[in-house]
Amino acid sequence: MSKAKIAVNGYGTIGKRVADAVQAQDDMEIIGVAKTRPNYEAAVAAQLGYDIYTLADRVESFEKAGIPAAGTLDDMVEKADLVVDCTPGGVGESNKAVYEKAGVKAIWQGGEDHELTGFSFNAVSNYEGALGLDFVRVVSCNTTGLCRVIYPIDREFGVKKARITLVRRSADPNDAKKGPINAIVPNPIKLPSHHGPDVKSVLPNINISTMAMKIPTTLMHLHTINLELEKDCTAEDVKEVLGTQSRVRFVGQGITSTAEIIEVARDLKRPRNDMWENCVWDESITIDDGELYFFQAIHQESDVVPENVDAIRAMMELESDGAKSIAKTNKAIGL
Numbered sequence: 001m002s003k004a005k006i007a008v009n010g011y012g013t014i015g016k017r018v019a020d021a022v023q024a025q026d027d028m029e030i031i032g033v034a035k036t037r038p039n040y041e042a043a044v045a046a047q048l049g050y051d052i053y054t055l056a057d058r059v060e061s062f063e064k065a066g067i068p069a070a071g072t073l074d075d076m077v078e079k080a081d082l083v084v085d086c087t088p089g090g091v092g093e094s095n096k097a098v099y100e101k102a103g104v105k106a107i108w109q110g111g112e113d114h115e116l117t118g119f120s121f122n123a124v125s126n127y128e129g130a131l132g133l134d135f136v137r138v139v140s141c142n143t144t145g146l147c148r149v150i151y152p153i154d155r156e157f158g159v160k161k162a163r164i165t166l167v168r169r170s171a172d173p174n175d176a177k178k179g180p181i182n183a184i185v186p187n188p189i190k191l192p193s194h195h196g197p198d199v200k201s202v203l204p205n206i207n208i209s210t211m212a213m214k215i216p217t218t219l220m221h222l223h224t225i226n227l228e229l230e231k232d233c234t235a236e237d238v239k240e241v242l243g244t245q246s247r248v249r250f251v252g253q254g255i256t257s258t259a260e261i262i263e264v265a266r267d268l269k270r271p272r273n274d275m276w277e278n279c280v281w282d283e284s285i286t287i288d289d290g291e292l293y294f295f296q297a298i299h300q301e302s303d304v305v306p307e308n309v310d311a312i313r314a315m316m317e318l319e320s321d322g323a324k325s326i327a328k329t330n331k332a333i334g335l
């Protein structure tokens with residue numbers, strides 16, 4: 001069977017990782033990546049063997065920079081079965097008309113609103129709902145991390161109320177413009193934050209309130225999770241349920257911070273130090289007065305990457321069973 005032809009529009013933090021993860025699968029392939037500027041990332045993409053496309057008025061600037069473009073964005077979209085739009089939040093929306101005109105399927109990231117596609121995706125929570133769809137949004141890194149734990153716990157014990165605090169990295173490691181900050185910034189100050197409604201875009205029945213702050217770090221986010229449950233259970237019961245989730249990794253053995261988690265990713269020789277799984281401190285899993293508490297760390301640059309691969313597989317109907325797609329994606333990228 002021929003491989004699904006996938007294009008990536010926006011080759012930044014998320015786009016470059018999605019391109020490599022797609023290329024590692026045996027049922028899909030990258031036919032091109034689109035960049036707006038002929039910068040170092042474009043040069044590396046060319047070195048990695050990706051065909052580079054750009055906007056019609058930028059072709060010359062790529063030529064001048066010694067990174068010849070294979071064509072325009074429209075050319076790339078024409079050749080693809082599905083485009084993964086990884087342009088900055090809010091920019092992706094304006095590309096919808098391009099994809100519609102070419103009759104290609106498209107995935108957007110968490111920086112866009114749910115309404116853009118009408119379907120917000122998280123593999124473990126709603127894979128089957130994306131089967132055959134033309135337009136899907138893969139939710140943000142934080143929402144992905146929350147859905148991955150709330151969905152299985154709700155299915156097993158029922159979540160009466162979720163109260164979450166998100167301690168967020170202020171910028172990605174390569175983002176010299178935004179960080180590091182030297183402050184703790186309640187963000188947003190108006191409560192509750194938008195993260196709860198975003199979880200509800202995937203899991204509409206979950207009663208959830210969230211608040212968030214930015215802190216001076218670039219490595220990962222940290223979530224404090226408090227879930228009021230319908231059924232009585234023990235911490236061991238919760239560990240058993242989370243232990244069945246391939247994209248949840250228990251951390252302990254002297255790991256006391258996000259710094260050591262990234263060191264584990266380095267030691268595992270993960271590409272770009274990526275930690276695709278939620279990192280849950282199993283020692284923190286506690287039932288107190290009938291409520292569940294724990295800490296988890298989320299690698300913002302990479303946790304959505306396997307989710308994009310699964311979303312492609314569902315939309316292209318390459319696999320109808322979500323669990324099988326998750327296992328296939330994980331194996332191919334080395335998770």
Ligand code: NAD
Nearest residue numbers: 010011012013014015036086087088089109110111141300
């Ligand atoms: P980024 O800024 O790292 O990369 C965006 C890329 O798009 C860059 O290569 C940029 O040059 C390019 N670009 C800019 N304008 C463009 C245009 N008009 N057309 C085509 N390309 C254009 O951004 P990112 O962090 O990868 O974020 C992409 C999306 O993923 C956003 O929706 C964001 O909210 C979401 N997301 C980001 C993270 C994260 O932590 N970085 C995590 C999960 C989801």
